Amino acid sequence: MKEESMQRQWGRGLAVLLCLLLSCLALAEPVALDAQLSKYAYPYPVQRLTVADQQQRLEMAYMDVQPQKANGETVLLLHGKNFSGAYWKSTMDALLEQGYRVVVPDQIGFGKSSKPDRFQYSFQVLADQTRRLLDSLEIERASVVGHSMGGMLATRFALMFAQRTDSLTLVNPIGLEDWKQKQVPWQSVDTWYEGELKKTPEKVKAYMTRSYFDGQWKADYEPLLALQQGWIRGPDYPLIAWNSALTYDMIYSQPVVHEFDRLAVPTLLIIGNRDRTALGSNRAPEAMQDKLGLYSALGRQAAQSIPEASLVELDGIGHVPQYEAFEDYIKTLITFLASNR
Numbered sequence: 001m002k003e004e005s006m007q008r009q010w011g012r013g014l015a016v017l018l019c020l021l022l023s024c025l026a027l028a029e030p031v032a033l034d035a036q037l038s039k040y041a042y043p044y045p046v047q048r049l050t051v052a053d054q055q056q057r058l059e060m061a062y063m064d065v066q067p068q069k070a071n072g073e074t075v076l077l078l079h080g081k082n083f084s085g086a087y088w089k090s091t092m093d094a095l096l097e098q099g100y101r102v103v104v105p106d107q108i109g110f111g112k113s114s115k116p117d118r119f120q121y122s123f124q125v126l127a128d129q130t131r132r133l134l135d136s137l138e139i140e141r142a143s144v145v146g147h148s149m150g151g152m153l154a155t156r157f158a159l160m161f162a163q164r165t166d167s168l169t170l171v172n173p174i175g176l177e178d179w180k181q182k183q184v185p186w187q188s189v190d191t192w193y194e195g196e197l198k199k200t201p202e203k204v205k206a207y208m209t210r211s212y213f214d215g216q217w218k219a220d221y222e223p224l225l226a227l228q229q230g231w232i233r234g235p236d237y238p239l240i241a242w243n244s245a246l247t248y249d250m251i252y253s254q255p256v257v258h259e260f261d262r263l264a265v266p267t268l269l270i271i272g273n274r275d276r277t278a279l280g281s282n283r284a285p286e287a288m289q290d291k292l293g294l295y296s297a298l299g300r301q302a303a304q305s306i307p308e309a310s311l312v313e314l315d316g317i318g319h320v321p322q323y324e325a326f327e328d329y330i331k332t333l334i335t336f337l338a339s340n341r
Contacts, residue, residue: 196242
């Protein structure tokens with residue numbers, strides 16, 4: 001009997017060990033994501049707004065989070081091209097602590113929002129959809145913060161809806177130069193699409209490591225990979241890649257840099273000056289490639305062009321300050337927002 005009892009205990013122990021092992025393997029299994037990111041958790045509850053554009057009904061996903069002690073102000077956070085609203089989590093947490101209501105949309109074509117198979121993307125239509133989101137939430141004015149491609153969108157929003165914009169913060173925005181003007185050759189949407197289809201999870205990490213973090217990868221950066229890598233592994237990647245190609249064409253063909261002098265709101269540039277992001281720089285003439293994406297110079301030029309602009313440079317920091325230098329970045333942002341309340 002004693003031997004049988006020991007055998008049963010041994011068997012139960014093996015079963016528990018096997019379950020633990022299988023759980024670990026499941027957690028280690030690469031995640032495949034669908035177009036709606038149904039298996040991808042956001043830091044706060046996600047809601048959806050139906051928007052009608054270009055003879056179709058689309059869903060715009062967004063987070064709208066109220067602080068425990070409200071200061072009466074709202075901050076609108078606009079994501080970059082290779083990101084979604086989810087990567088703003090640390091920024092959201094810090095702003096909520098300061099009493100700000102925080103609204104974080106996924107633009108159409110991004111994150112949990114609709115991925116149409118036909119859509120003429122423009123910064124104007126994305127800005128107008130964002131305005132409609134604020135209307136639906138009965139928000140008259142907001143401080144607008146945009147990172148990377150979101151900086152181009154934030155600029156367009158502030159130009160179109162200055163009366164709705166308390167202030168504008170641009171965090172390592174792309175579009176501080178006109179790539180057409182700097183001889184980056186045009187390419188068709190089909191060519192962009194072919195390039196997107198060739199991406200692999202390994203290439204995504206290699207690109208982010210090289211371009212965002214100067215070859216120095218840290219575990220803290222892993223959340224930035226989940227979205228792009230998961231989509232590549234998922235069932236809807238051709239649709240994701242097609243929307244990405246369409247938005248690349250928008251970014252290339254719709255510069256905002258020539259309109260900086262028309263901005264009529266207090267503006268802050270937070271620039272990690274190690275950044276070298278430049279759309280299509282690898283296709284530019286060889287003599288031009290080293291002259292593209294020089295953020296240490298581009299940030300200063302933008303600050304001179306934008307009325308009421310201030311510039312904070314983060315030495316040795318790259319394209320994603322909110323991950324690489326969060327404390328310096330958030331202190332700068334909160335100080336600026338408080339000064340314009």
